[in-house]
Amino acid sequence: MKTTELNIRDPFVLVHGGKYYLYGTRSATCWGPADGFDCYVGGDLENWEGPIEIFHRPHGFFADREYWAPECVAYNGAFYLFSTFGAGNRKQGVYVLKSASPTGPFLPFGERLTPEDWNCIDGSVCFEDGIPYLSFSHSLLDIPDGEICAVRLSPDLSRAEGRPFKLFSASEAPWARPVPFARAEFGIEGDAYFTDGPYIFTADDGKLYMTWSSWSDHGYAVGAARSESGAIRGPWKQLKEPLYPENGGHGMMFRDLDGRLIFTLHYPNDKYLERPVFRQVLADKSGLRLAE
Numbered sequence: 001m002k003t004t005e006l007n008i009r010d011p012f013v014l015v016h017g018g019k020y021y022l023y024g025t026r027s028a029t030c031w032g033p034a035d036g037f038d039c040y041v042g043g044d045l046e047n048w049e050g051p052i053e054i055f056h057r058p059h060g061f062f063a064d065r066e067y068w069a070p071e072c073v074a075y076n077g078a079f080y081l082f083s084t085f086g087a088g089n090r091k092q093g094v095y096v097l098k099s100a101s102p103t104g105p106f107l108p109f110g111e112r113l114t115p116e117d118w119n120c121i122d123g124s125v126c127f128e129d130g131i132p133y134l135s136f137s138h139s140l141l142d143i144p145d146g147e148i149c150a151v152r153l154s155p156d157l158s159r160a161e162g163r164p165f166k167l168f169s170a171s172e173a174p175w176a177r178p179v180p181f182a183r184a185e186f187g188i189e190g191d192a193y194f195t196d197g198p199y200i201f202t203a204d205d206g207k208l209y210m211t212w213s214s215w216s217d218h219g220y221a222v223g224a225a226r227s228e229s230g231a232i233r234g235p236w237k238q239l240k241e242p243l244y245p246e247n248g249g250h251g252m253m254f255r256d257l258d259g260r261l262i263f264t265l266h267y268p269n270d271k272y273l274e275r276p277v278f279r280q281v282l283a284d285k286s287g288l289r290l291a292e
Contacts, residue, residue, distance in 0.1 A: 003047075009027055011276035014079075015256070022276065065088075067084070075132075082094060094123030095108065114151070120136050126200040135150045149167060167198075174238060176216065177193075195213070196214075201253040209287075221245050223243060262278055
């Protein structure tokens with residue numbers, strides 16, 4: 001399959017063994033009943049084999065909706081898929097699946113990683129001094145000014161250690177705007193800001209950044225923040241302008257097989273039309289920008 005034929009949201013790329021493994025949310029089941037995740041495998045970023053179903057809802061598994069944003073991490077000889085899951089009788093949360101292969105099959109592993117009494121989505125793992133942390137979105141369903149938070153994970157990635165800590169709120173970004181559909185879609189009165197898709201990485205300038213998504217003057221967008229301390233706890237300074245300003249979102253960064261820093265997100269942000277887009281990233285004095 002060509003990249004233009006893929007219909008996924010929230011793309012995530014694992015580079016492993018000289019190949020690209022592409023994961024994402026199935027567009028067809030994003031907003032309704034859902035039961036699985038897929039992977040696509042390629043030697044470049046244009047031609048893909050798949051879909052390969054890597055997880056299918058086991059009998060008795062609680063989640064029947066909101067199979068969102070799978071991110072695969074190779075760690076200690078195994079592969080871990082961090083994913084959002086939802087069900088009608090509990091709040092959205094981030095969980096982890098485990099496999100011996102990047103193409104699965106993945107099986108549920110460990111505990112819920114985000115608090116039971118929080119609505120949380122879009123978990124992403126990063127390491128600091130060898131210690132794993134999960135960054136995630138604390139939803140506007142709980143708080144009008146959505147947050148990006150993080151929590152330390154156990155060494156085997158099976159559970160959270162301690163309570164989450166806040167990294168920043170959506171409204172701290174100069175480009176972020178209240179969502180115009182907060183009342184119609186969520187029943188929220190007044191201004192409400194959302195966060196999703198956090199991803200922490202080190203750019204070519206050696207600094208620690210995070211990309212994340214919210215609403216801008218032109219709709220769904222991806223912005224970036226830089227850690228002033230160089231550590232996960234920040235403080236995080238928001239870059240003034242969004243990295244990708246219009247009708248695209250939930251991005252992440254990876255190094256391609258030539259060592260270049262590549263940004264991927266889904267575009268357009270229109271139901272059943274989403275596809276992954278790949279752009280090289282450049283870092284300079286002003287922060288980050290996408291190559292033409």
